[in-house]
Amino acid sequence: MGRIKLEEIDTRAPGALQKEQVKLETAGIISELNELQNLLYAESKHSVLVVLQGMDASGKDGLIRKVFGNLNPQGVMVHSFKVPTAEELGHDFLWRIHKNAPAKGMIQLFNRSHYEDILVTRVHNLCDKETAYKRMRAINDFEWLLAEHNNTTILKFYLHISEKEQSLRLNERLDDKTKQWKYNESDFAEAKLWPEYRKVYEDCFEECNKIPWTIVPADQNWYKEYIVAKKLKDALSALKMRYPGLKKA
Amino acid sequence: MGRIKLEEIDTRAPGALQKEQVKLETAGIISELNELQNLLYAESKHSVLVVLQGMDASGKDGLIRKVFGNLNPQGVMVHSFKVPTAEELGHDFLWRIHKNAPAKGMIQLFNRSHYEDILVTRVHNLCDKETAYKRMRAINDFEWLLAEHNNTTILKFYLHISEKEQSLRLNERLDDKTKQWKYNESDFAEAKLWPEYRKVYEDCFEECNKIPWTIVPADQNWYKEYIVAKKLKDALSALKMRYPGLKKA
Incomplete structure (x- = not known):
């Protein structure tokens, strides 16, 4: 597979899809997820880690x-x-991550x-290229x-929105009282660094990519939710889990 | 370097060494360590991890x-x-280790x-060979x-005692009131597994061995202490640390 070029990937759902139909399908998937998650918890053999990345206002929350x-x-x-605490900075960058890795049975x-x-550290020159590449090897x-020694299924999603959609959403944050709390002074300055973020x-x-990424077209929430729910359902189904039955005395 | 064969390595100090003179030297090293550790803490750029392994009664405490x-x-x-807790068993085997990794400035x-x-898991067939080799890669x-991303100097010591010395010490545990608390019913059974432990x-x-081991002849406490103290002193000295001076306002 060649290098992913974000500019060449659509941020919207394929035109043929019907929003209402997809939403119905997503609702069905989510109720299946409920059952699968119960099974994951009961069996406690596997764990799931869902990584959500994306530009500001890409709709992670x-x-x-x-x-x-x-x-x-x-x-x-x-x-x-968030920004690492003083305690976290005293350790390698994966220390706080490992602490929060899922136990068996958990999502x-x-x-x-x-x-x-x-990402953010590279764009703001807090981390040079050499360090970044060392970190990427350490991440792999x-x-x-986690995958090999705790049966962790890792799903990594990049929520892919367009600059235009981001701009709309950031402006909405300014106007909507229920969204103003999400606004940070730095949001618009960060948005100007789009080309730098795209590169990193x-x-x-x-x-x-030892564990692969899913690029999720994220301009439309209904499509984004469908893709992520579907991917999670497929991953959980593939685990072939079973209820453990009565514990032996 | 070829495979280390423990049976070919002496468990005692070289004959020419004078116990009293070595003890004096160790005392000098320990007072230097005091100064170096203060510097490590003040500078807070490096961290040190000392791993102690060895058979029962090899003198870790x-x-x-x-x-x-x-x-x-x-x-x-x-x-x-100790034996992993239920919470720890819910995670990969390095989860509890990483949590306890040293922050910068710490030993x-x-x-x-x-x-x-x-080791113990392999000897008792709780971990098959394939898993053991996967774990060893994960350990590397x-x-x-830690070394690359938290400036951690890792010193790994195997305290190498003879079967005869171990047997003496285990019997002492039975007789000495101040040592009986250390005795476990399984100690003598474990001691019989010596060839299996040697192999693993x-x-x-x-x-x-990406980060190398030091095999410490450990039948005599004075020599064991000298070797470890010296190794630690040399490692700390090599860091070329400096007191940071006044913080900028």
Whole structure:
């Protein structure tokens, strides 16, 4: 596979798709997810890590609410990674990530992730290219550790929105009282760095592909939710899980 | 370097060494360590991980007391890894290890370690050979992560005692009231598995040598303490640390 070029990938659903029909299908998938997650928890042999990355306003929070909001919260954990604390900075960049890796039986969502350490940091020159490439190798090894030694299925999603859609959404944050809390002064400045972000994301898709990425067209929420829910359902179904039955005395 | 064969390595100090003179030298080294550790803590750029492995009664506890007991406890942490808890078993075998990795400025001692997951488990057939080799690759990657991404100097010591010395010490545990608490019913049964332990240790020295091991002749405490203290001093000295001076406003 050649290098992923984000500019060549559509941010919208294929034209032939009917929004209402897809939404119905997504609802069906989500109720199946409920059953599969219960099984995952009961069997406790596998774990699932869902990594969500994307530009500001690409709809990570909404996705979490819509696709994961109806699952049993006992088996689903969400961790939002912010700027590292002083304690976290005292350790290697994967230390805080590993602490939050899913136990068997659990689905763990990362709202942003270890990938920020090679994305935002690179764009703002807090991490040189050599360090970034060393980190990407470490990320491959680390994800492999989880997959190989804790039966962790890792699903990595890049929510792919267009600059135009992002601009619309950022302006909405300014106007809508229920969304103003999400607005950061830096949002518009960050949005200007789009070409730089595109480049470092593309490097990351290329280097950290031992466990592959899914690029999710994300301008329309209904399509984004469908793709992620479907991918999760397929991954869980592939585990061929079974209820363990009565424990032996 | 060929495969390390433990049977070919002496468990005692070279004959020419004078015990009293070595003890004096060790005392000097330990006072230098005090200064170096203070510098490590003040500079907070590097971290040190000391891994102690060895058969029962090889003298890990005594070593910790003698060599590390006089350092500033604020900058030294010891973690003894026991049989994994239910929570720890829910994760990959390195999860609990990574949580306890040293922050910058710190010396972390592991009394037993991630290596037990390829030693005691292998000897007792809780881990097949294929899994053991996968784990050893994961250990190499993990130690490299700490070294490369948190400036961690990793010193791995195998305390090498003879079967005869072990037997003497285990019997002492039965007789000495101050040592009986250390006795486990399984100690003598484990001691019978010596050839099996020797084999899995040798595999581990061969596979997990991206960061090298030091085999420490450990029948005599004074010599064991000298070797470990010296190695630690040399490693800290090589870091070329400096006091950072006044923080900028």
